[in-house]
Amino acid sequence: MPAEPLTGADIVIKALVDQGVDVVFGYPGGAVLPIYDALFKQNSLRHILVRQEGGAVHAAEGYARSTGRVGVVLVTSGPGATNAVTGLTDALMDSVPIVCLTGQVPTHLIGNDAFQEADTTGITRPCTKHNYLVKNVSELARTLHEAFYVAKSGRPGPVVVDLPKDVLFAPGPYCAPEEVRHKSYRPQLRPDPARIAEAVEMIGRAKRPLFYGGGGLINSGPEACARFAELVRLTDAPCTLTLMGLGAFPAADPHFLGMVGMHGTYEANLAMHGCDLMVAVGSRFDDRVTGRLNAFSPGSKKIHIDIDPSSINKNVRVDLPIIGDVGEAMSAILGAGPTALRSSDGAARAEWWRAIEGWRARDCLHYDKSRRGLIKPQYAIERLYALTRDRDVYITTEVGQHQMWAAQFFKFEEPYRWMTSGGLGTMGYGLPAAVGVQIAHPDALVIDIAGEASVLMNIQEMSTVAQYRLPVKIFIINNQYMGMVRQWQELLHGGRYSESYTAALPDFVKLADAFGAVGRRVEDPAELDDAIREMLAIDRAVILDVAVDPAENCFPMIPSGAAHNEMLLGPEDEAEKPVSEEGMVLV
């Protein structure tokens, strides 16, 4: 028993330390001053001061997604909490484990429209996995431990703990994490053996199987990814990944068909369309993946392995749902042994691979390299990939064309290396996420592949980069447009580029300089390699502003409302296949 009782703020620090937290991303304010005071008096926790609370959540997401651990955020009441909402929603959509501590006005003022008061639990209810308002210090330690348990168990997600200021001052009891057990929340981890047996049988029988892995594999961990890869190789089946799943299966492996979906590869999408068995593993049949639902993979049986029962039959009716941790499910399926899993019909499998090789031969990621004098955005990312292959590299992105090109042209061989905003599509994600990744991996090469429009949405985090001397590299694919908006305006709105051109972009070289970083601009394809090499050689933060062809569009593309076999492969397809009216209303 400690001589002096702990205050609420002390309990917060102790609970975080006992949860194994080493870093907190935050921004102080009136309601959380007691916690900042307690932070000041200790050395176990490192606090990273961001420049806006939204940046804190994205940084924690970057930290979490690159380590597999829970990211922790600390913000004040009112605007501190409301600024965090976009990041929380982002983390919910992409299943990122986050614990976000928000300050709150003292309990006796709640509901009085007090200064910097917001109904934080009310506002964050739909954008968190769960949230708590701690009204009594006796509940504080238990609630904090429970928050970590909920954030990382089952399908991970963000959890908010709202902390009124008087609770932070009040003395209260502490309990250790192992003394806390949640009353009812127990996600099912072990898959049903009968269904596993059925899956094994379906896999062994399939003539044209396809594995379709998603972010759930990354969340389950490197071990789950390794077992997934083992299963794909053992069955000699093709494999595709979602945007969130990149890295779950090595891109260099010939079984990998590339990313699936709206900007996925021709071979991945046609394999999805033509397979007779689809094994979805930790993926959720998102609308960016399925295209038009009534034409989605019409001839296949579908197995769906997911830890979240609400993902089953949400968009696409599946034949065999398996609830459980994907890693456990992979082990259970592998347990059946090679004889049961390998195809009995070698000829059919060979024919399936021949079809796939035919699609591959279309070389769907080709782009017109002929326009001399202009850097093609695809080329910029190809060169970035080629020149960083021998490095310990982590990639974050913003949202838009550059994000899709990064997903297509940067190859990932292992999990935790690719941080992007998939579900919510949050512009401004990449720079703060890179901050979080670099904090978690101080010696690694961390690159934010950015667009010039997105990066401006959280450009204030350059100041965080400066404060902690983070050597992050910001690789801006600068086409002066909100490129994806412009692309859709070209395809769907008669080329009327309403408000998608940025007329007054900053000078990114001077901007870098202002934040104590190194800025460079490159416009000539012949100078690109040297510019990238120089960026990599500098052991400080660098903004490399790559001026690219402003007219380039992102292909291949499944337009909204179209099916997988109605892909546009390049500009030459645009005129031939106009987008349907139903497609236009889709996002």
Place this chain on the structure above:
Amino acid sequence: MIDIERHTIAVLVDNEPGILARVVGLFSGRGYNIESLTVAEVDRANGLSRITVVTSGTRMIIEQIKAQLSRLVPVHKVHDLTDEGPFVEREMALIKVAGKGESRIESLRLADIFRARVVDSTTESFVFEMTGSSEKLNAFITLMEPLGLVEVSRTGAAAISRGPASFSLARLPTV
């Protein structure tokens, strides 16, 4: 044609602040229907409330509703009474009818037929209390309309499975 099904779902939840907002927010946020919803504490010792929600949708939507409800952290159990065998569903209504003369007598006569109880009366009004299926309540209320119906208060459906099986109190771990 898409088949719309009507389901009565019982949800056992921790009786904590905000739980009703979570459930209602889930329905509104995801565009599900609520035909009726009732909630009250049913187990004080374990701090549990029971929510009975009557909803409608396609089979796929109904399955989604149950999965989404189960996903809420303070939810202990979700039971689809419509799917799980015979169950009893009852609703209570208080129905105020104002008037004099023949219509007043007629309302009392009908109330007797429907086994509604008079819980308040003045010389120019009755308040009837009536319990039964929602359909029966609807029928009675429709009959009262021409007889001076002025106000209705309904509880929404409460429901429970038939037979000895129970899910309210079984297998709750004590912390």
